[in-house]
Amino acid sequence: MVAAALDHPGLRLTAAELVALRPPARAGRETPASRRPGALASRAPGQGMDLREIRAFAQGDDLRRLDPSATARTGQLHVRSFHDDRDDSTLLIADFRPAMLWGTGTALRSVRGARALARIGWQGVARGGSVALVAVGDGPPALLAAGTGAAQMQAVAAALARVHDAALARAAQAAGRSSGQASGPAQGLAPVLAQARRLAPPGAQVHLATGPEGLEGADAALARLARGRRVSLHLILDPAETAPPAAGLAVHDGRAARHGRLCAHDPLPLMARLRGLGLRVATVLPDDTG
Structure with a gap:
C-alpha cells in the first residue's frame, strides 16, 4: 500500500491515467493477419495468411x-498469392528503480516515463x-507476455501501476530508516x-524509459x-536537470549540510555513445508528457 501522503497525481501512478492516454480510434486500422500476436500483412507477397490475389x-x-x-x-490452372506477414511487436521497459523516484516538476521521473511508454503501447x-x-523496481522485474488489443494495454497499465506502487512504498520505507540501515545499491539493468x-x-x-x-x-x-x-531509449529529464535554479x-x-549550485545536465555525450551502440535516443523533457 502507498501512504496517503504519496497518493497524489504525479507521485502515484494509476492504471486509470495510463488507460486514459488511449488515442481516439481511427478508421482503417490494420488487424492481425494470423493468430500469432503482432503479425500484420505486408504489401509484399509471401507465406502469410491474407489473400493478395488469384x-x-x-x-x-x-x-x-x-x-x-x-x-x-476458367479451365486453366490458377493459384492463390498471399501477403507476407511482418512482425509489429513492441516491448516496453519501465525503470522504477529508486533513482527514478524523484521529481521537481509536476510528476516524478518514473511517472513521466510510464506515461511516455503507455502512449507508445497504445499506438502499437x-x-x-x-x-x-x-x-x-527495487525487486525482481515484472514481466508481461505479448498480447494485442485494448485488453492487453489495460493489463500493461495495471502492471505498471502495481510495480510503481511497490517501488514507491519501498522507497518511502527506506527514507524512514536511520542512515545506518540504508538499503544497498539498486540492481543494474543488464540482467533485465x-x-x-x-x-x-x-x-x-523495444522502448526503454530511464534516466541518464x-x-x-x-x-x-x-x-x-x-x-x-x-x-x-527515452531519457527522462527533470526540470532540475534541464533548467536548474x-x-x-x-x-x-x-549528518552534514553543504551548499552548492546545480549544473544543467548535458545529455549529448551519453546520447552519442548510445547511438554508437545502435540505439535510437531521445530526451523526454518535462513538457513532453505533462
Whole structure:
C-alpha cells in the first residue's frame, strides 16, 4: 500500500491515467493477419495468411496454392498469392528503480516515463501489433507476455501501476530508516535487458524509459539487445536537470549540510555513445508528457 501522503497525481501512478492516454480510434486500422500476436500483412507477397490475389499459374508456383474455383471456372490452372506477414511487436521497459523516484516538476521521473511508454503501447495496439512489458523496481522485474488489443494495454497499465506502487512504498520505507540501515545499491539493468531479449523477437521495437544514470554498466547488454531489434531509449529529464535554479541550494544528508549550485545536465555525450551502440535516443523533457 502507498501512504496517503504519496497518493497524489504525479507521485502515484494509476492504471486509470495510463488507460486514459488511449488515442481516439481511427478508421482503417490494420488487424492481425494470423493468430500469432503482432503479425500484420505486408504489401509484399509471401507465406502469410491474407489473400493478395488469384492469378494464372506460372512455372515455379507452388501447386499446393492452386485455387479450385478459379481453375474450374476458367479451365486453366490458377493459384492463390498471399501477403507476407511482418512482425509489429513492441516491448516496453519501465525503470522504477529508486533513482527514478524523484521529481521537481509536476510528476516524478518514473511517472513521466510510464506515461511516455503507455502512449507508445497504445499506438502499437492501434496498429494491430502486440505489446509486452518489463517493469523493474527495487525487486525482481515484472514481466508481461505479448498480447494485442485494448485488453492487453489495460493489463500493461495495471502492471505498471502495481510495480510503481511497490517501488514507491519501498522507497518511502527506506527514507524512514536511520542512515545506518540504508538499503544497498539498486540492481543494474543488464540482467533485465537479458530477459528483455527473450521477450522481444527479432525485428521487434523495444522502448526503454530511464534516466541518464540508469544505464551504468549496461552498454554490452544494450548492444546485444539492439542486434536485430529497433531499440529506442527515452531519457527522462527533470526540470532540475534541464533548467536548474541559479541560486545556491542547501543539501543535508542527515549528518552534514553543504551548499552548492546545480549544473544543467548535458545529455549529448551519453546520447552519442548510445547511438554508437545502435540505439535510437531521445530526451523526454518535462513538457513532453505533462
